[in-house]
Amino acid sequence: MTITASFIGLGVMGYPMAGHLAQAGLRVKVWNRTPSKCQQWLKDYSGTACASIAEAVGDADFVLTCVGADKDxxxxxxxxxxxxxxxxxxxxLIDHTTASAGVAERLAQAAAARGQGFIDAPVSGGQQGAENGQLTIMCGGDAAHYERARPVMAHYARAVNLMGPTGSGQKTKMVNQIAIAGLVQGLSEALHFAEQAGLDARKVVDVISKGAAQSWQMENRxxxxxxxxxxxxFAVDWMRKDLAICLEEARRINASLPVTALVDQFYADVQAMGGRRWDTSSLIERLRKFR
Structure with missing residues (x-):
């Protein structure tokens, strides 16, 4: 029996993720707030564009979402x-949005009342990971619902893991973003120091990337x-949205995130420089400007 998967939200992540499902032979129905995006998707993949959410999900085995934030x-x-x-x-219902743990819990309860499963499943790997089907997915929810959803998510993932009950996926994604914020700022300072010291920054990276300083950010950025x-x-605007979620959750659970809070303000400086859509690695431009 052919699985019907409805994908809601064809942004830079959702567009290729839905495409992987179509290429895997699933019956894919798509809906996007901007209908022209659905028509563009149909030029690249096989599926059905729907005029409403109700039309898209009415006969779905799985409903996958990747939208902007809690309000969306x-x-x-x-x-x-x-x-x-x-x-x-x-x-x-599988949600790939990076959002708050609270909204995941709210939606899971509402879905359960209708006899539906809900998995919060934020992703890491960026647009390139989505296009290559190499995302890392961190999930929260009931184990039985997760096991049902895992083979579907595997079509665009290299790793899928259940982290705990509802909200655990979102909390794990917060850990991911907290770690990235500190890594990117540290790499920015290191490269800025190398430049100011008159070193060949590429040679420096070639040497130190063979040791303990190596990271994905160093290798790829x-x-x-x-x-x-x-x-x-990954745009600065999106990172600030994610860090706001991290800082709010930290206040709720009494976790101290002084470096994360500081880097969030550094990203605000990058936004003020006109870098709202720049990659998160643009923190180095702030150091170059304010040196």
Missing amino acids: LIEVFEGPDGIIANAPRGAT SGTMIDGEFNHG
Whole structure:
């Protein structure tokens, strides 16, 4: 029997993720707030573009979402025209948005009342990971629902893990973003120091990347940081949205995040420089400007 998967949200991540499902032979139905994005998707993949969420999810085995933030999730999931009211009993709802743990818990409870499963499943790996089907997915929810959803997510992931009950996926993604914020700032300072010291920054990276300083950020971003190229990757605006979620959760659980809070303000400086859509590695430009 062919699995029907409805994908809601065809942004830079959702577009290729839905494409991987179509290429895997699933019956894919798509909906996007901007209908032209669905029509563009149909030029690249096989599936059905729907005029409403209700049309998209009415016969779905799985409903997958990848939208902007908490408010967008509430908009597409709740209300008489939303996913929960229109997806069938027994459907599994998989949310790939980076959002708060609180909204995941809220949606899971509402879905359960309708006999639906819910998995919060934020991703790491960026646009390149989505396009290559190499995302890392961190999940929260009931183990039985997770086991049902895992083979579907595997079509665009290199790693899928259940981290605990509902909200655990989002909390794990917060850990991921906290770690990245500190790493990117540290790499920015290191490269800036190398430049100011008159060193060949590329040679420096070649040497230190063989030792304890090595990181994904160093391997994949140091070259473009040295060249001042930032029109790619994960946007500063998106990172600030994610860090706001981290800092709010930290206040709720009494966790101390002084470096994260500081880096968040550094990103605000980058936004003020006109870098709202620059890659997160653009922190180095702030150091170059304010030296």
